[in-house]
Amino acid sequence: MTKNKEVKIPVSGIGIRHKARASIALIGNPNAGKSTLFNRLTGLRQTTANFPGVTVEKHQGTVQLANSALNLVDLPGIYSLDGNSVDERIAVDVTLGRVPGTDRPAGLLVVIDATHIYQGLYLLEQLLELQLPTMVVLTMIDAASAAGISIDYDALQKALGGIPVYPVSNISGHGLDELKDALEHITDITVPSIPASWPELSETAQQLSQQLGAEWQRIDVIQALLQTHPDFTGKLSERLGHDTVAGLRLRLFGGSPPPAAEARQRYQWVKGVIADVQEQAPLYTKLSARLLRWTNKPWPATLLFFAVLLLVFQAVFTWATPMMDIIDSAGSELGGWIVGQLGSNALSSFLADGVIAGVGSVIIFLPQILILFLFIILLEDTGYLARTSFLMDRVMRSVGLSGQSVIPMLSSFACAVPAIMATRVIPDRRDRIATILAAPFMTCSARLPIYALLIAAFVPNQSIGWMNLQGLVLFGLYLLGILGGLGTALLLKSTALKGPKPHFMLALPEFRTPHIQTVAIKLYDRGRIFLKRAGSVIFVVAILVWTLAYFPRMDTSQIPSTTALTAPVGQTDINNAMAAAQMEQSWLGRIGRTIAPVFKPLGWDWRVSSAVVAGFPAREVVVAVMGTMYAVGSDADDQSLSEKLRAARWPDGSIIFTLPMVLGLLVFYAWCLQCAATLATIRRETNSWRWPIFAWTYMTGIGYLGALIIYQAGSLF
Amino acid sequence: MTLADLNPGESAKLDEIDTRDPGVIRLMILGMVEDITVSMENIAIGGDPLEVGFFGSSVSLRKEQARHFKVSLVTAGD
Numbered sequence A: 001m002t003k004n005k006e007v008k009i010p011v012s013g014i015g016i017r018h019k020a021r022a023s024i025a026l027i028g029n030p031n032a033g034k035s036t037l038f039n040r041l042t043g044l045r046q047t048t049a050n051f052p053g054v055t056v057e058k059h060q061g062t063v064q065l066a067n068s069a070l071n072l073v074d075l076p077g078i079y080s081l082d083g084n085s086v087d088e089r090i091a092v093d094v095t096l097g098r099v100p101g102t103d104r105p106a107g108l109l110v111v112i113d114a115t116h117i118y119q120g121l122y123l124l125e126q127l128l129e130l131q132l133p134t135m136v137v138l139t140m141i142d143a144a145s146a147a148g149i150s151i152d153y154d155a156l157q158k159a160l161g162g163i164p165v166y167p168v169s170n171i172s173g174h175g176l177d178e179l180k181d182a183l184e185h186i187t188d189i190t191v192p193s194i195p196a197s198w199p200e201l202s203e204t205a206q207q208l209s210q211q212l213g214a215e216w217q218r219i220d221v222i223q224a225l226l227q228t229h230p231d232f233t234g235k236l237s238e239r240l241g242h243d244t245v246a247g248l249r250l251r252l253f254g255g256s257p258p259p260a261a262e263a264r265q266r267y268q269w270v271k272g273v274i275a276d277v278q279e280q281a282p283l284y285t286k287l288s289a290r291l292l293r294w295t296n297k298p299w300p301a302t303l304l305f306f307a308v309l310l311l312v313f314q315a316v317f318t319w320a321t322p323m324m325d326i327i328d329s330a331g332s333e334l335g336g337w338i339v340g341q342l343g344s345n346a347l348s349s350f351l352a353d354g355v356i357a358g359v360g361s362v363i364i365f366l367p368q369i370l371i372l373f374l375f376i377i378l379l380e381d382t383g384y385l386a387r388t389s390f391l392m393d394r395v396m397r398s399v400g401l402s403g404q405s406v407i408p409m410l411s412s413f414a415c416a417v418p419a420i421m422a423t424r425v426i427p428d429r430r431d432r433i434a435t436i437l438a439a440p441f442m443t444c445s446a447r448l449p450i451y452a453l454l455i456a457a458f459v460p461n462q463s464i465g466w467m468n469l470q471g472l473v474l475f476g477l478y479l480l481g482i483l484g485g486l487g488t489a490l491l492l493k494s495t496a497l498k499g500p501k502p503h504f505m506l507a508l509p510e511f512r513t514p515h516i517q518t519v520a521i522k523l524y525d526r527g528r529i530f531l532k533r534a535g536s537v538i539f540v541v542a543i544l545v546w547t548l549a550y551f552p553r554m555d556t557s558q559i560p561s562t563t564a565l566t567a568p569v570g571q572t573d574i575n576n577a578m579a580a581a582q583m584e585q586s587w588l589g590r591i592g593r594t595i596a597p598v599f600k601p602l603g604w605d606w607r608v609s610s611a612v613v614a615g616f617p618a619r620e621v622v623v624a625v626m627g628t629m630y631a632v633g634s635d636a637d638d639q640s641l642s643e644k645l646r647a648a649r650w651p652d653g654s655i656i657f658t659l660p661m662v663l664g665l666l667v668f669y670a671w672c673l674q675c676a677a678t679l680a681t682i683r684r685e686t687n688s689w690r691w692p693i694f695a696w697t698y699m700t701g702i703g704y705l706g707a708l709i710i711y712q713a714g715s716l717f
Numbered sequence B: 001m002t003l004a005d006l007n008p009g010e011s012a013k014l015d016e017i018d019t020r021d022p023g024v025i026r027l028m029i030l031g032m033v034e035d036i037t038v039s040m041e042n043i044a045i046g047g048d049p050l051e052v053g054f055f056g057s058s059v060s061l062r063k064e065q066a067r068h069f070k071v072s073l074v075t076a077g078d
Helices: A034-042 A086-095 A114-128 A141-146 A153-159 A176-183 A199-212 A218-226 A230-240 A242-253 A258-277 A287-296 A298-318 A321-342 A346-363 A366-382 A384-398 A403-411 A416-425 A429-441 A448-458 A469-493 A516-550 A571-585 A587-602 A606-614 A621-631 A641-647 A659-671 A676-686 A690-715 B022-029
Strands: A020-028 A059-064 A069-074 A107-113 A134-139 A149-151 A165-167 A278-280 A505-508 B011-017 B037-043 B050-054 B057-061 B069-075
Touching: A020 A034, A020 A059, A020 A086, A020 A114, A034 A059, A034 A069, A034 A134, A034 A176, A034 A516, A086 A416, A107 A114, A114 A134, A114 A141, A114 A149, A114 A258, A114 B057, A134 A176, A141 A149, A153 A165, A153 A258, A165 A176, A199 A218, A199 A242, A218 A230, A218 A242, A218 A258, A230 A242, A242 A258, A258 A278, A258 B022, A298 A366, A298 A384, A298 A469, A321 A346, A321 A366, A346 A516, A366 A384, A366 A448, A366 A516, A384 A403, A384 A469, A384 A505, A384 B057, A403 A416, A403 A429, A416 A429, A416 A676, A429 A469, A429 A676, A429 A690, A448 A469, A448 A621, A448 A641, A448 A659, A469 A659, A505 B022, A516 A587, A516 A621, A571 A587, A587 A606, A587 A659, A587 A690, A606 A621, A621 A641, A659 A690, A676 A690, B022 B057
Parallel strands: A020 A069, A020 A107, A107 A134, A134 A165
Antiparallel strands: A059 A069, A149 A278, A505 B057, B011 B037, B011 B069, B037 B050, B050 B057
16 A cells, blocks of 8 residues: 655644744544644644544644743544555554654554543554554543543543653543643653553563673564564564464464464453543433434435435525625626726726636535535534444445445535545555545536536526425436546446455444534634635636637727627627637637537536536636636626526527526536546545546546437427 | 334333444444443334434444343333
């Protein structure tokens, strides 16, 4: 398996008083509150999530202490050092100093969830074999006391051989100051030379490492014996002889698979520690607890899942409308004002039709996208998103995957890029690639603008019962994406990626009340990232498209002959015809007309074809391109883009945007892969060009085919 | 009886684990080892996957792996 390139996040925007003197790794189980602690300690803004995958990138930041500073490296959440998934291997490799260009950490800050010390202590005992200065942070102490758990911190510290233990409240931040004071001296901490959970293994490995020489650390020997690191496993057999190593294994593991033996040994010890240090008061059944259990039951849970999805889509479409109206009118006011100030010329057209119309047509979708993100973040932070893996495992199994593919696919409703990265938690490579290729089918936020535009323009805004027809069509498009993704997974898993049935195991976090501040930071972060893309890629493409549409200028003395004029001829008709003629002979028009025959069977004219072509690097620009194309050449007016689309005609006067054509266009957008960022991510994550090329060809192909069938079939009636 | 035979609400002690299935070893790494008591929290629609609880944690797994855990009943369901 290949090592992933690390991504360094520049430490900026914080006043650095001290230079970091050492690198400390922040490590712990998934959902242990690690990322929240990282944010609190570094003050760095960073996306955190309740589900595995999001913190897969190596995030680092500087912790400013009273007298010094530390470089803190946030690692993906793991349960053990066995390294079964890519995610775990990254964490393990960084911790063990095996990632080129990254220093071996000088100390470990181990995060343990106070409500889950069982799994936390297991990982800690494995980490102690590294013999690095180690400190324990107990998080979620509020949740623990709410659950009736009380922990004797002194007894715990004693049981761990004197390793300092610091309880910290994730909600109030209580205990953080004490932790920061202690971090000043983290590199001075001495850990017990032989961890208490499995002395026999530790001592054997210790003796062997001394015997084998300086290049062998104790942890290397342990991983070789446990067969969790192929390189060391092979080298150890070479050095000591196969029979000797086999004998050692038989003595230590008694014929069991080594990781099973390790789990038995260490958890046996952990159980004893918990019995000594933790008291769990009997829980009385509160109404809220009973309700929670009810929402975990299969049928209510499934109904709840679909109700939540429906609520999200309705909210995205109805709550955002007032904000979008404000942005829309502000944009046209500004454009009109600029044209009024500068007169009708190249500069005013550039500013009003290129810059403002282009960027505005993307910003207008910010309210919808923020509402969508808000819901996704809330679902993540309550722990609900992970529950959906459990609910949906059966569905995923029917296409040859497991519930572990659900979280990446659900993330893909916001953006395919983090979704593809979140597939690193899937252990099997075939399952992972099938998930990677299915994820881009999910309706990402970049598809929303074109959906919103076409639905608002062509689907009647009427109610069906308590539902809104536009909302229902949007829901249908989401379903179409899901079907495309699941169908693709099934196809791949029964052909090219056929393999053994995947296992499904997942630790399910309990429901937690989201922390308002954390939710706000995440929402701000994701909104900022969306705007940053709008402000860079989309802005550049909008300007480029404006240029292609504005030049070369038409000779104004020439009477437009290519456009059929219909009587009676008024001044507005002449202006519109002139604008259309200018567009038609512009560079973009020429490109569009060259490519138009390809899309003619779908009912698209050259303008739609040009917009679609311009959208291949980033699909969200399509609306910006259409905005530019339909606004260029016309005076600043109050017509919205959707009205212009409705008014668009073929040269023979027939309507371009007929219902079959619009539905076909929507299907094309639901399935087509128009996103350079997604392709680049697939390339990086699969480490080959084969899969991104396949994904692009396949998705574009079925998008085209879907649009073709719908338009041709729809036009028969 | 195996873990796959438990009804929701029932608790059982893990007696013997067949470690030949790699999926079972992953579950052991999550803490499902001999002599601990687990409770059957939920069974999904169609009888699979299962959700079991132990030491305050919840883990979901498929019946196929659950069959490799021999158990003895501790308490009946509520």
